[in-house]
Amino acid sequence: MTVHPDDAELGAGGTIAKYVAEGKKVGIVDLTRGELGSRGTAETRTEEAEAASKILGVSVRENLGLRDGFFQNEEESQKKIIRAIRKFRPEIIITNALDDRHPDHGRASKLVNDSIFLSGLRRVVTFEDDVEQEAFRPRLQLQLVQDKYIQPDIVLDITPYWNIKEQAVLAYKTQFNATNEEDGPQTYISSPDFMEYTKARAREFGRNIQVPFAEGFTSRKLLGVRDIFDLI
Numbered sequence: 001m002t003v004h005p006d007d008a009e010l011g012a013g014g015t016i017a018k019y020v021a022e023g024k025k026v027g028i029v030d031l032t033r034g035e036l037g038s039r040g041t042a043e044t045r046t047e048e049a050e051a052a053s054k055i056l057g058v059s060v061r062e063n064l065g066l067r068d069g070f071f072q073n074e075e076e077s078q079k080k081i082i083r084a085i086r087k088f089r090p091e092i093i094i095t096n097a098l099d100d101r102h103p104d105h106g107r108a109s110k111l112v113n114d115s116i117f118l119s120g121l122r123r124v125v126t127f128e129d130d131v132e133q134e135a136f137r138p139r140l141q142l143q144l145v146q147d148k149y150i151q152p153d154i155v156l157d158i159t160p161y162w163n164i165k166e167q168a169v170l171a172y173k174t175q176f177n178a179t180n181e182e183d184g185p186q187t188y189i190s191s192p193d194f195m196e197y198t199k200a201r202a203r204e205f206g207r208n209i210q211v212p213f214a215e216g217f218t219s220r221k222l223l224g225v226r227d228i229f230d231l232i
């Protein structure tokens with residue numbers, strides 16, 4: 001559950017591909033259509049997100065249509081998110097970085113966090129197709145590490161899935177490794193350097209657990225494991 005189409009792929013594409021491969025049901029909820037992006041349009045972004053979803057093999061992808069750049073953490077936005085949480089009833093939600101270069105990321109993280117809490121309250125009433133939804137709260141919420149380096153609380157080996165992640169990111173073809181001038185001006189993310197940087201981040205997280213590629217996540221609460229021998 002992330003604010004811009006492409007946040008999920010960049011931050012957790014390997015994790016998504018891994019759990020899809022292991023038979024889990026994985027869905028992506030984008031809060032906005034990324035309509036303020038400098039290259040491409042909301043329409044091209046939607047097509048790119050569909051292509052990336054196919055590459056990752058997710059079961060569902062929904063867009064909540066909040067306003068890119070201007071959404072607020074208020075009741076209407078929260079209710080849209082609560083409706084999605086209660087509809088899909090995910091065990092785990094991964095959302096944006098707690099704080100980042102793009103201010104939408106930290107704001108979305110807080111908005112999703114507040115909405116997850118409210119979603120568990122039965123007196124917060126929402127409807128899906130005129131049927132009142134049941135209160136529901138996922139058991140775990142994690143945040144991405146995005147542009148700004150944040151020390152992750154856990155890192156996950158995504159080595160067998162790095163290629164799928166890379167393909168899913170490159171499905172946003174007006175955004176990454178993109179040179180077509182008709183799609184807009186060159187930006188910080190459109191040069192090949194950005195993909196190299198994304199790879200370097202996965203390499204660095206991997207290095208810390210002695211695997212080639214990993215993705216890192218933070219948690220707002222203390223994380224427990226059932227067996228310390230599962231840790232690497």
Ligand SMILES: [Zn+2]
Pocket residue numbers: 003004007102105
């Ligand atoms: Zn973003």
